[in-house]
Amino acid sequence: MNSVDTHPLIGYSFGDELFQNRRLMRHGPPPLRGAMRILSRVSGRRMRLREPSVRVRENAVEELEERQNFWAYSKPAIILDLLWNLVFVIVGFTVLGLSVEEKPLVPIRVWVVGYILLCVVHVGCVVAQYRRRREEGDAGSGEVGWGSIGSESSGSGGNVGGYGGEHGLADDDTSITASLESAISMFSFIWWSIGFYWVLNGGQTLLSSSPRLYWLCVSFLVFDVTFIIVYVAASCLVGIAICCFLPCIIGILCAVTDQDGATEEEIDGLPKFKFRRVGDSEKVNGEVQAFEGFMIECDTNAPTERPISLVDAECCICLSVYENGAELRELPCLHHFHCTCIDKWLYINATCPMCKFNILKPHDRREIGQV
Structure with missing residues (x-):
């Protein structure tokens, strides 16, 4: 068994999701494994899940997270992510240009600029990590190591994501990247809270004085909250499916993915x-x-x-x-x-x-x- 999961559902940071919401569920979601464990414990009495059955489902969740990490860094997902953030940046600058004459009572314009900068920083992080993974894959054994989930990496059980497990330098880079993203996540959460407070406190007054900026901020905030709700709900649904319908999940993976295991x-x-x-x-x-x-x-x-x-x-x-x-x-x-x-x-x-x-x-x- 692997080490105990350090990211349970109850303990994961809401701020992490606010920064990662534009990543299209990129980073191996803490809610998925935590939701499965909580649901398996809660339903244990009714379903009579024994410890071996719970362990099988936890390992299935890890397998799904590894594959999700691979899918999230595939070229289509990266392109969609970049386009997604590009739309945010274009819409933000467009509304800022159209609202030059608006004079909000709170510095909501500064908040919009900060939100746009977070999108730009996120794009830089995604591109840098994508290039690093591709370079690590090219420097491997001739395979695209950053995008393949072979039986060797899966069997080791200690390398979620299938990269950087055998190179100390890669581990250091991953640690630095994770620390940087955690810091940005915290700042993003604080920035999101400030914007929410300003919009909520401004109310009708802010809407009357700066309608374009008001609706732009509301749109950004609503999008973040909606994405998080859908994200957590989807994780819970997947957790329920793994608890109750694991053979169906395995059958779907077997049908839609390449053979990564035994022949x-x-x-x-x-x-x-x-x-x-x-x-x-x-x-x-x-x-x-x-x-x-x-x-x-x-x-x-x-x-x-x-x-x-x-x-x-x-x-x-x-x-x-x-x-x-x-x-x-x-x-x-x-x-x-x-x-x-x-x-x-x-x-x-x-x-x-x-x-x-x-x-x-x-x-x-x-x-x-x-x-």
Whole structure:
């Protein structure tokens, strides 16, 4: 397991969102993982989510965040982001030019200029980070490292975003960039609060004396708040979907993304089992009574039966109890799931969704994380 998430939903800064609202959800959103964890805890009693199932969903959220980080720095997203901020700058300067004769009671014109400057600073940060990621990708192993989410980076579990994990200099640059963005986020929040106070305090008087500046400020403020509400609501919806409909999320990712995990041959090379539920007649024996059923290995001349307890006779991905005759896939870490569930997951990420063991890397059995 990775280290504990340092950005829970309740603790994330509202100011961070005010600066990042123009990034089209660029930075691996704290609300997504936090929302999933809170929802899983709240719904734990009704859904009876056990700790392994919660862990699988947390790892699925991390996978989704890694992919979101990649999508957000793709060329279409960057171009849309730049155009988005360019519209803000053009509209702001246009309204400033048309409102030269307006004399507001509060320095709202200064606030508009500051807001425009924040847009310009944001564009500079995005362009600089985009170029840095592209240079790091070109300096890698010939692949576009900043834009690929391969099984190697996913399997390490310590490099969300898939860049800069092996170079101290890149880590330092990332730390400096993060600190700079945090400082700008705080200033942006303070600046947004000042504008909100001036517009709210000015009221009808400000509207009468400076209608163009008033509506421009209201538009900027409403846009920020609307984006944050939609952003958090979308994160909560995704969290609900991951808690309740994780197989659907995995199926969508498998359909719309490239293969970043194991190949079909590598997946088929993993042992396959059939589940046999213990009958009522077999449960009379006290020794068998502790087991819910047996895993019987397929495609072998001498199949062996492995007992499964009642607690383990459930797929932690789809939350369904193993039915009699269900096909199971066991990973080298000895965690087992429905074939239909785990095969799609391994296609997009060649790691165990429970313990993050990478099935493509040779490991000593003693180093396999048993959870």
